[in-house]
Amino acid sequence: xxxxxxxxxxxxxxxxxxxxxxxxxxxxxxxxxxxxxxxxxxxxxxxxxxxxxxxxxxxxxxxxxxxxxxxxxxxxxxxxxxxxxxxxxxxxxxxxxxxxxxxxxxxxxxxxxxxxxxxxxxxxxxxxxxxxxxxxxxxxxxxxxxxxxxxxxxxxxxxxxxxxxxxxxxxxxxxxxxxxxxxxxxxxxxxx
Ligand code: UDP
Numbered sequence: 001x002x003x004x005x006x007x008x009x010x011x012x013x014x015x016x017x018x019x020x021x022x023x024x025x026x027x028x029x030x031x032x033x034x035x036x037x038x039x040x041x042x043x044x045x046x047x048x049x050x051x052x053x054x055x056x057x058x059x060x061x062x063x064x065x066x067x068x069x070x071x072x073x074x075x076x077x078x079x080x081x082x083x084x085x086x087x088x089x090x091x092x093x094x095x096x097x098x099x100x101x102x103x104x105x106x107x108x109x110x111x112x113x114x115x116x117x118x119x120x121x122x123x124x125x126x127x128x129x130x131x132x133x134x135x136x137x138x139x140x141x142x143x144x145x146x147x148x149x150x151x152x153x154x155x156x157x158x159x160x161x162x163x164x165x166x167x168x169x170x171x172x173x174x175x176x177x178x179x180x181x182x183x184x185x186x187x188x189x190x191x192x
Pocket of ligand 1: 109135136137160161162184185187188
């Protein structure tokens with residue numbers, strides 16, 4: 001898999017379908033996989049916050065999530081093929097998970113969004129197994145981590161916004177061999 005670095009962040013440089021094949025195979029194999037989707041705001045934040053930079057450096061894949069990243073790569077004469085967004089990955093993995101009877105854990109967003117999301121999942125992805133769901137405004141993150149450890153989902157979708165979601169994933173990914181991805185506002189979008 002080709003990668004291209006811009007300002008100390010190494011982005012995958014491929015097309016969406018190729019990337020999907022890779023992560024579906026890894027999820028099928030229960031490989032521990034951490035995906036970060038980086039837009040220009042997050043790239044800037046990483047530049048200013050070394051501890052966050054370190055967290056995302058530990059990810060398996062960083063995708064270019066924003067036309068600004070693609071433009072920058074072109075200006076630097078190291079063009080990145082395609083923008084790959086968290087929301088597109090989310091939808092594709094829900095589809096795949098539904099078709100293949102995979103399981104998923106959802107953490108993030110406001111309680112009412114989680115309620116709406118539950119309904120969307122039940123109607124549009126009936127064969128996806130829900131390992132658990134929790135809103136993103138919790139005091140006791142340990143109980144969420146415990147639930148993920150107990151249920152061992154194929155996929156963990158964390159929509160807490162950056163940098164919170166990446167810090168959460170980096171801290172707990174060792175508890176479950178599967179796919180872990182930070183999704184920003186994707187729960188709001190899918191449920192809305
Ligand atoms: N969020 C959360 N817990 C928090 C802060 C934010 O679950 O402590 C959720 C928020 O409700 C929203 C998501 O994180 O669903 C992403 O927020 P935002 O739109 O700011 O992030 P972006 O999509 O820009 O990364």
